[in-house]
Amino acid sequence: MTDSVGETALWTLYHRSLAARDPECGLADPKAIELVEALDYPFAQRFGTDNRGWARGMAVRARCYDREVRAFLARHPRGTVVCLGEGLETQFWRVDNGLVRWLGVELAESATLRRRLLPDTDRCRTLTGCLLDERWTGEVDASEGVLVLAQGVLMYMAWDRVRALVEACAVRLPRARLVFDTPPAWFAAGTVHGWFRYPAGYRPPPMSWGMTPARLRELRACPGVAAALPVRVPRGAGLWWGVVAPVIDRVPGLRSYGPLSVTRLLFAPVPHPGRPAAAQPSHTREEP
Numbered sequence: 432m433t434d435s436v437g438e439t440a441l442w443t444l445y446h447r448s449l450a451a452r453d454p455e456c457g458l459a460d461p462k463a464i465e466l467v468e469a470l471d472y473p474f475a476q477r478f479g480t481d482n483r484g485w486a487r488g489m490a491v492r493a494r495c496y497d498r499e500v501r502a503f504l505a506r507h508p509r510g511t512v513v514c515l516g517e518g519l520e521t522q523f524w525r526v527d528n529g530l531v532r533w534l535g536v537e538l539a540e541s542a543t544l545r546r547r548l549l550p551d552t553d554r555c556r557t558l559t560g561c562l563l564d565e566r567w568t569g570e571v572d573a574s575e576g577v578l579v580l581a582q583g584v585l586m587y588m589a590w591d592r593v594r595a596l597v598e599a600c601a602v603r604l605p606r607a608r609l610v611f612d613t614p615p616a617w618f619a620a621g622t623v624h625g626w627f628r629y630p631a632g633y634r635p636p637p638m639s640w641g642m643t644p645a646r647l648r649e650l651r652a653c654p655g656v657a658a659a660l661p662v663r664v665p666r667g668a669g670l671w672w673g674v675v676a677p678v679i680d681r682v683p684g685l686r687s688y689g690p691l692s693v694t695r696l697l698f699a700p701v702p703h704p705g706r707p708a709a710a711q712p713s714h715t716r717e718e719p
């Protein structure tokens with residue numbers, strides 16, 4: 432896992448493992464701790480040890496995605512969850528209901544590592560491939576409902592490719608939903624300018640885009656997109672993630688500037704190519 436985006440899978444794993452050791456974070460993730468202990472990688476040297484704020488933030492994000500999965504499984508217990516760019520996420524073990532079918536899509540090097548550490552089972556497997564290549568949709572059994580997650584990955588892709596992926600999913604997976612990170616523009620710019628460099632030297636890779644009202648309108652105008660909804664961020668630990676971030680997230684107008692922003696797209700039962708943007712539902716808040 433030598434490229435910088437691939438390494439972010441170790442970065443997020445490390446922070447989830449730190450969060451899992453901190454009861455205040457509310458993230459039970461023993462599998463993440465297990466993986467960090469199993470991997471021969473200098474986590475502490477690379478990412479440092481004074482990471483409480485990042486760990487709390489990763490815990491909030493993981494709990495946000497977990498809540499999306501649990502809400503989906505409550506309605507579709509035998510549904511399929513697809514995780515694009517799954518890296519070394521251990522979410523399956525946090526939310527498994529004993530019935531869900533789980534499909535990860537990963538690039539070759541990361542997929543090989545993942546399968547070595549987390550071997551495929553009959554309900555949980557990793558597919559080697561590029562998430563931008565829609566052939567993975569052919570591997571999805573959509574008979575019991577589909578939830579597609581893209582946690583921490585689409586912001587590293589060119590915006591046009593992201594929009595094309597959304598359009599492909601809407602056509603190939605009608606009725607599915609896609610949940611993904613939509614970082615604010617200031618945060619994406621910060622990664623480009625190196626604002627988040629760690630004292631230990633690690634620098635998160637530059638994000639290609641940040642969410643803006645214009646981009647949101649583009650998503651809503653994609654054929655087959657029935658709605659684009661902000662996902663409410665759970666309350667986390669500490670002053671920032673427990674007070675400031677939730678307030679920002681709940682105040683209309685401020686929300687798009689919050690440090691953690693997640694969006695849920697709902698795909699129409701039958702795609703309507705060419706439907707004018709004005710006919711799309713508005714971007715309103717909805718709780719799972």
Ligand SMILES: C[S@@+](CC[C@H](N)C(=O)[O-])C[C@H]1O[C@@H](n2cnc3c(N)ncnc32)[C@H](O)[C@@H]1O
Nearest residue numbers: 437439440443516517518538541561562582583
């Ligand atoms: C920041 S990591 C996120 C991993 C995981 N989703 C998480 O939140 O811990 C990004 C992951 O996306 C994967 N990735 C990057 N480009 C990809 C692509 N084109 N197709 C599939 N996976 C990709 C990387 O290998 C890496 O594992």
